[in-house]
Amino acid sequence: MKIGMLAVLFLLGALAAHAADVAVYAAVSLTDALKAIAPKFEAATGDKLVFNLDGSNVLALQISKGAPADVFFSADEAQMDKLQKAGLVDAATRKDVVFNRLVAIVGANSTLQLTSLADLARPEIKHLALADPRSVPAGVYAKQYLQDAKVWDQVEARVVPTQNVRAAMAGVESGNADAGIVYQTDALISKKVKIAFALPESSKVRIAYPAAALTHAANPDGAKKLVHFLQTDPDARAIFAKYGFIVGPPANGK
Amino acid sequence: MDSSSDLQLTANDGHAIVLTLVSALLAVLVDLAPGVALAWLLARKTWPGKSIVETLVALPLVLPPVATGLLLLDLLAHNGPLGGVVDVVFTWKAVAVAMAVMSFPFIVRGARLAFEAAGDRPEQVAATLGASPLRVFFSISLPISWRGITAGAVMACARALGEFGAVVLVAGNIPGVTATISTTMYNDILTGHDEHALLLAAISIALAFALILTGEQLLRRALP
Amino acid sequence: MTSRLALRQVEIGLGAFHLAIDVELQTGCVGIFGPSGAGKTTLVEIIAGLRHARKGHIALDEDVLADVENRKWIPPHLRRIGYVPQDLALFPHLNVRGNILYGAPKTVDVSEPSFDSLIEILGLEALLDRRIAALSGGERQRVALARALNAKPRLLLLDEPLTGLDQDRKDNVLEYLRLLRQRWSVPMIYISHQADEMADLCDEILVIRDGKLVVRGRAADIFEPAERPAWRLKRTLCVSPEQEHVERA
Numbered sequence: 001m002k003i004g005m006l007a008v009l010f011l012l013g014a015l016a017a018h019a020a021d022v023a024v025y026a027a028v029s030l031t032d033a034l035k036a037i038a039p040k041f042e043a044a045t046g047d048k049l050v051f052n053l054d055g056s057n058v059l060a061l062q063i064s065k066g067a068p069a070d071v072f073f074s075a076d077e078a079q080m081d082k083l084q085k086a087g088l089v090d091a092a093t094r095k096d097v098v099f100n101r102l103v104a105i106v107g108a109n110s111t112l113q114l115t116s117l118a119d120l121a122r123p124e125i126k127h128l129a130l131a132d133p134r135s136v137p138a139g140v141y142a143k144q145y146l147q148d149a150k151v152w153d154q155v156e157a158r159v160v161p162t163q164n165v166r167a168a169m170a171g172v173e174s175g176n177a178d179a180g181i182v183y184q185t186d187a188l189i190s191k192k193v194k195i196a197f198a199l200p201e202s203s204k205v206r207i208a209y210p211a212a213a214l215t216h217a218a219n220p221d222g223a224k225k226l227v228h229f230l231q232t233d234p235d236a237r238a239i240f241a242k243y244g245f246i247v248g249p250p251a252n253g254k
Numbered sequence: 255m256d257s258s259s260d261l262q263l264t265a266n267d268g269h270a271i272v273l274t275l276v277s278a279l280l281a282v283l284v285d286l287a288p289g290v291a292l293a294w295l296l297a298r299k300t301w302p303g304k305s306i307v308e309t310l311v312a313l314p315l316v317l318p319p320v321a322t323g324l325l326l327l328d329l330l331a332h333n334g335p336l337g338g339v340v341d342v343v344f345t346w347k348a349v350a351v352a353m354a355v356m357s358f359p360f361i362v363r364g365a366r367l368a369f370e371a372a373g374d375r376p377e378q379v380a381a382t383l384g385a386s387p388l389r390v391f392f393s394i395s396l397p398i399s400w401r402g403i404t405a406g407a408v409m410a411c412a413r414a415l416g417e418f419g420a421v422v423l424v425a426g427n428i429p430g431v432t433a434t435i436s437t438t439m440y441n442d443i444l445t446g447h448d449e450h451a452l453l454l455a456a457i458s459i460a461l462a463f464a465l466i467l468t469g470e471q472l473l474r475r476a477l478p
Numbered sequence: 479m480t481s482r483l484a485l486r487q488v489e490i491g492l493g494a495f496h497l498a499i500d501v502e503l504q505t506g507c508v509g510i511f512g513p514s515g516a517g518k519t520t521l522v523e524i525i526a527g528l529r530h531a532r533k534g535h536i537a538l539d540e541d542v543l544a545d546v547e548n549r550k551w552i553p554p555h556l557r558r559i560g561y562v563p564q565d566l567a568l569f570p571h572l573n574v575r576g577n578i579l580y581g582a583p584k585t586v587d588v589s590e591p592s593f594d595s596l597i598e599i600l601g602l603e604a605l606l607d608r609r610i611a612a613l614s615g616g617e618r619q620r621v622a623l624a625r626a627l628n629a630k631p632r633l634l635l636l637d638e639p640l641t642g643l644d645q646d647r648k649d650n651v652l653e654y655l656r657l658l659r660q661r662w663s664v665p666m667i668y669i670s671h672q673a674d675e676m677a678d679l680c681d682e683i684l685v686i687r688d689g690k691l692v693v694r695g696r697a698a699d700i701f702e703p704a705e706r707p708a709w710r711l712k713r714t715l716c717v718s719p720e721q722e723h724v725e726r727a
Contacts, residue, residue: 025426028441028444028445029444029445031441031444031445032445050428050430050431051428051429052344052426052427052428052432053427053428053429053441054422054426054427058422058423061324061327061423062327062344062423062426065327065328065331065332065333065334065343066331066332066333066334066337066343067331067332067343067344067426068332068344164444166443166444166446186446189445189446190446375563375565375567376567376568376569378523378526378528378554378561378563378567379561379562379563379567379625380569380580380581381527381528381553381554381555382526382527382528382554382555382557382559382560382561382581382626382629382631383555383560383580383581383625383626383629384555384556384558384581384583384629385555385580385581386555387553387555390555393580394569397571398569398570398571
């Protein structure tokens with residue numbers, strides 16, 4: 001019976017043509033927030049959100065190959081810049097919707113007292129988990145911070161580079177790493193880590209999540225409505241904040 | 255974080271499960287005829303450029319799946335060479351296409367090994383008995399080698415069920431439309447929904463069991 | 479019943495191996511005798527159309543089966559030449575009846591007297607519903623013969639039909655072959671590396687060695703009985719003592 005229902009669901013899904021779908025290509029880290037925001041958007045505008053969730057780089061690649069996206073919501077400014085340079089972004093609609101910050105984490109049961117970046121050079125930190133500082137934005141930013149604090153040379157040998165931020169956090173969760181640097185939003189997901197301290201504001205590091213309507217959007221009106229909604233709707237802002245994103249003042253940013 | 259619903263299947267999960275299963279079966283079905291035919295040619299004939307064909311067939315086995323996915327995306331994208339002919343990318347059909355490409359080498363391998371093991375003697379004798387090449391293929395070559403062909407098809411289906419890298423590039427991870435069990439699991443892990451990922455993993459294992467058991471049943475039918 | 483098989487200037491090359499033959503046969507039963515590796519099987523494959531000759535011209539009665547220079551070649555399924563290979567190659571997925579009926583010409587009724595008499599001559603009535611795997615060596619041999627003959631070939635090629643059988647089975651199958659010669663009358667070419675089988679079965683013997691036809695003649699002119707019941711090549715034809723004939727297995 002359940003199988004039958006699922007089969008029907010599948011068929012309906014395949015056949016249904018929503019008149020005003022907005023195709024949103026969004027970074028994976030935004031999944032939970034966006035899934036909570038989607039019904040609010042639908043209630044407010046009548047338009048349904050259809051997501052494609054992946055790494056920002058994969059999404060940018062797909063968009064550059066003509067994927068049918070209306071909005072690109074990226075976790076990496078560089079990817080948005082790349083598309084903008086290629087003329088695929090409606091620059092007038094581009095906004096930094098939310099921001100993130102890096103935090104230092106330790107295991108939930110750790111007794112380490114860390115309060116600043118200099119503490120990461122202490123001998124008790126034998127392994128420091130970072131997303132790969134050569135390629136993953138979070139790792140690149142973390143390295144920048146550590147260099148600015150003049151601590152990088154001391155910790156470099158102890159860094160455990162991982163493929164993505166989630167894996168870095170898993171390293172700390174499992175105890176394979178004594179500490180790690182991850183996004184605030186990631187740290188809030190896991191019960192097995194706790195935040196030691198937040199990395200201070202820096203003029204050099206800006207972790208922004210821009211969203212923009214795309215020039216080839218099939219639904220340009222819906223696209224603009226969504227970007228505006230994400231920027232300004234109080235419920236949406238509250239949901240982002242709940243998931244640990246930093247919500248700048250409305251209508252701010254580029 | 256709200257994880258109380260983590261151990262429940264959502265409608266999107268149901269869609270992902272059905273999509274994964276249907277696409278995998280479809281991929282294998284589509285691969286069978288060309289794969290078996292090509293396997294027979296590889297087992298029996300030689301021709302200039304044969305090793306190029308063998309290499310091409312083996313590519314999806316050797317390349318990282320993401321690389322194969324990228325090649326497919328280049329081919330099938332709306333602004334790519336085949337994009338004007340077929341509208342497949344970022345729809346469920348792309349899932350089946352990616353799976354079909356990744357599974358093809360398994361079909362060819364299983365069938366080719368079976369044809370080689372059977373040898374060409376029975377086919378030769380059948381020809382001397384007056385059977386045309388087509389009749390020989392369907393009445394002798396296929397029936398003698400069906401077990402190897404079936405084993406290859408089961409392997410191909412198992413591969414398709416688990417395919418991730420190629421699917422995600424060419425079909426995207428669109429919940430309710432193109433998300434498969436694998437891409438949904440990966441998404442869950444990246445967003446901290448580990449338990450939900452484990453639930454999907456359990457379902458994956460159950461599907462794999464069902465597939466292998468079905469395959470065993472098919473192969474256990476008494477040798478003629 | 480005989481037919482005329484002409485192998486004109488036929489050359490076979492398989493890597494380093496080379497066989498050249500030019501002969502015309504009036505086949506009732508012709509034996510091809512020679513050591514292993516002499517090219518007997520290859521020659522017979524070429525006659526059946528399962529392999530291409532490098533050069534030459536092959537004709538059966540009025541039909542040209544292959545002519546390399548003029549690029550003419552009839553595929554095996556149109557030659558009506560039956561072939562029983564050394565390993566028999568019975569079809570494992572069909573039972574005995576299915577195997578025998580595989581090559582039956584479409585126009586022939588299964589209940590035609592010829593099918594029944596074939597089964598009777600070869601003693602296969604009780605085996606018709608058996609699986610191939612359930613047959614003994616001698617039974618398989620007879621099924622393979624029946625299968626080839628039921629297709630009404632105009633020439634039958636037998637490759638080492640008694641190899642691998644113990645002495646009793648060999649005698650048994652040889653009896654069937656003699657019976658077939660008498661009652662079925664199809665021209666045969668019989669390959670073996672053992673003389674005793676073909677000595678009384680075949681009218682004419684071709685001896686092949688080192689890629690050449692070295693002698694042809696009647697059995698009595700080529701073989702002589704040895705002390706223990708065994709046949710061997712007449713001393714005059716042996717190049718060296720090692721090439722004296724093998725004993726019975």
